[in-house]
Amino acid sequence: MVFKNPYFLLLIPLAPCLGLVLKTLFSGRQAGLRMPLEMEACRETLKVQVYGLLSFWGRILAITLAIIALARPQEISVTEIPPVEGVDIMLCIDTSMSMAALDFNPYNRLDAAKNAATDFVKKRLHDRIGITVFGGNTALACPLTLDYQAVLEFLDSIYLNMTESQGTAVGDALATSINHIKNSAAKSKVIILLTDGRSNTGLITDPVIAARTAAAFDIKIYAIGTASKGRAQIPTNDPLQPYLYVDEDLDEGTLMAIAKTAGGEFFRAKNYAELQRIYSKIDELEKTKFEAKIHADYEDKYLLFLLPSAFLFLLIFILERTVFMRIP
Structure with missing residues (x-):
């Protein structure tokens, strides 16, 4: 009083x-x-x-x-009025079968990506977040929303081969994310692309073309390559042959070009700790800066x-x- x-x-x-x-x-x-x-x-x-x-x-x-x-x-x-505009962020996550590789101890690549993205979402304030998943096809798993609980639930529900297709359509995945975020009125628009391979299918065969489109709409792209060096194990659920071995197939050159074209950065994560640090760095780079408005009655x-x-x-x-x- x-x-x-x-x-x-x-x-x-x-x-x-x-x-x-x-x-x-x-x-x-x-x-x-x-x-x-x-x-x-x-x-x-x-x-x-x-x-x-x-x-x-x-x-x-x-x-x-x-x-x-x-x-x-x-x-x-006293009432704190949040800012009208924040950052719109699309999480673009590869769910192809190679994301089952067990080189992100104690997780496979997909679970590591989900956990790191979950920590990232929990740190955000006043930013809309959406999710695109892709393999050979792409799907908008969660539209842009401020309902972080819904985003976390969608993240938790992501599974291997979610689009039920073979291959990795990086260009199409970017196009889907761009199409959803391009008309946003947010002061900053960001796509965080995460993949462990190279684009080998889809309508847009060159993902850099999609990156140019993103740049035209002032959309920044951060590209994260998630794969250890060398060969990695993939479980088969076959007792006679419990694991398959896959060679590293990360197209760093294209991911670098995507990030550079769209004004972002490329990161390489070879283990879970590095992936966590990468998401933390992106969180700092895209930290929402605002002055909270205070209304007193x-x-x-x-x-x-x-x-x-x-x-x-x-x-x-x-x-x-x-x-x-x-x-x-």
């Missing part, structure tokens, strides 16, 4: 003096009731003294409440003090002329 006119509170120490002044003014006008002489002894009885104290301190309390009411107490309700509370003060004054006025009436 705050006070609009706090200087009135300086009068509180003077409340006893004001009480005496009021007592003198009212007692001077108070009519006496003539009683027999033997009643004079009742003047200094305990009852009279108690009545006098109640009247005096009641008046001081009423004056104090009135002073607080004059200071105009207010209750503040002031609600007057002076009636909580003024009404009891008025009631006390009225009560004392009545009691002093009835129950507290002094007998001269």
Whole structure:
């Protein structure tokens, strides 16, 4: 609680003096009731003294409440208004079968990507986030939204070969993400592309062409290559041959060209720790900068003090002329 006119509170120490002044003014006008002489002894009885104290301190309390009411107490309700515009971010995640490779201990490539992306989403504020998944085909898994819980649920539901197709259509995946984000009014638009291979299928055979389109719409692309050096194991669920071995097939050159063309950066993650650091770096590079707007509502509370003060004054006025009436 705050006070609009706090200087009135300086009068509180003077409340006893004001009480005496009021007592003198009212007692001077108070009519006496003539009683027999033997009643004079009742003047200094305990009852009279108690009545006098109640009247005096009641008046001081009423004056104090009135002073607080004059200071105009207010209750503040503060609301933080988030910025209208943030960053729009599309997570473009490869779900092809090679993402099952077990070189991101303790996860396979896809689970590592999901976990790192989950941590990334949890750090964002006031930014819309969407998800595109791709293999040989592409699909918009989650449209741009501020509902981070929904984004996290969609991330958790991503699985291997989600598009039920062979190959890696990087160009088409970028096109799908660009088409969804290009008309955004956000101050910054970003695509985070994550893949472990090279573009080998799809309508857009050269992903750099898609990157040029992104640049034309002021969309920045960060490209993340997720593959260790050398060969990696892929589980087969076949007890006779539990693992297959796949050679590294990450097209770093094309991913670098995509990132450079669209004003972003290329990152290579060879293990889970590196992937986490990459997402953390992107989080810092695309940190939303805004000044939170604070709106304060002031609600007057002076009636909580003024009404009891008025009631006390009225009560004392009545009691002093009835129950507290002094007998001269």
